[in-house]
Amino acid sequence: MDVKDLSNPRQEIEKAVADGDLHKLLRISGLLHGHYCPGSALGVKAAARAVNELRVRSTGMEEVVAIVETNSCFADGVQMVTGCSLGNNALIYRDFGKTAFTLAKRSGDGIRVSALFDRVNKERSPEAARLWDKVVVKRGGSEDESKRLTELWRELSFKALDIPDDEVLVVKKVNIDLPAYARIFASFTCALCGESVMESRARLKDGRPVCLPCSSQAYYQLAGDGLSLVG
Numbered sequence: 673m674d675v676k677d678l679s680n681p682r683q684e685i686e687k688a689v690a691d692g693d694l695h696k697l698l699r700i701s702g703l704l705h706g707h708y709c710p711g712s713a714l715g716v717k718a719a720a721r722a723v724n725e726l727r728v729r730s731t732g733m734e735e736v737v738a739i740v741e742t743n744s745c746f747a748d749g750v751q752m753v754t755g756c757s758l759g760n761n762a763l764i765y766r767d768f769g770k771t772a773f774t775l776a777k778r779s780g781d782g783i784r785v786s787a788l789f790d791r792v793n794k795e796r797s798p799e800a801a802r803l804w805d806k807v808v809v810k811r812g813g814s815e816d817e818s819k820r821l822t823e824l825w826r827e828l829s830f831k832a833l834d835i836p837d838d839e840v841l842v843v844k845k846v847n848i849d850l851p852a853y854a855r856i857f858a859s860f861t862c863a864l865c866g867e868s869v870m871e872s873r874a875r876l877k878d879g880r881p882v883c884l885p886c887s888s889q890a891y892y893q894l895a896g897d898g899l900s901l902v903g
Contacts, residue, residue, distance in 0.1 A: 710745075716749035737778075740773045783844070890902060
């Protein structure tokens with residue numbers, strides 16, 4: 673790989689978006705998501721539509737922001753295609769439980785795309801529905817059944833990409849207020865465990881700066897069931 677290739681690590685994704693190559697984008701998204709499923713496929717489809725509509729590109733510097741309304745598979749497709757992630761502070765999570773997201777410029781001009789998941793589910797075979805319930809919902813099934821579900825999911829995922837947008841996506845222009853650019857906080861060393869902790873998350877205990885775990889105070893956690901206060 674030469675220097676020119678290194679200048680834009682997202683060039684392959686950007687070209688696939690411009691070319692409308694959703695199948696390639698889903699394959700790339702699989703690197704993050706770990707498998708192919710209808711949810712991540714809809715995230716890819718929705719994100720590609722929003723990027724093209726808004727005509728933006730992300731360098732991971734918050735010039736464009738994605739607001740996801742779910743922490744499901746859909747969000748991984750959105751992150752990979754838009755380049756907006758938790759780590760580069762360009763991803764905002766709103767715990768609405770909706771298969772939808774908004775892509776916005778710093779001006780506030782944006783595109784909100786919601787996905788009609790039921791439309792994709794109609795394409796699901798009875799076998800896939802049965803295995804979904806057994807393997808995923810009930811966390812059971814054999815290794816062979818799990819592999820078979822993965823195969824069926826893969827087939828359905830790539831088929832979902834070929835459904836016309838107007839049958840599976842609801843797209844509208846929006847203008848929203850965005851949070852300011854992420855603040856750069858200083859770090860402290862926790863007086864108890866010795867680990868580095870962001871200033872905004874440090875607490876005082878016996879007059880000394882400590883991290884949240886050492887403070888025994890409550891903290892927020894994002895898990896599979898959503899955002900919750902722990903402790």
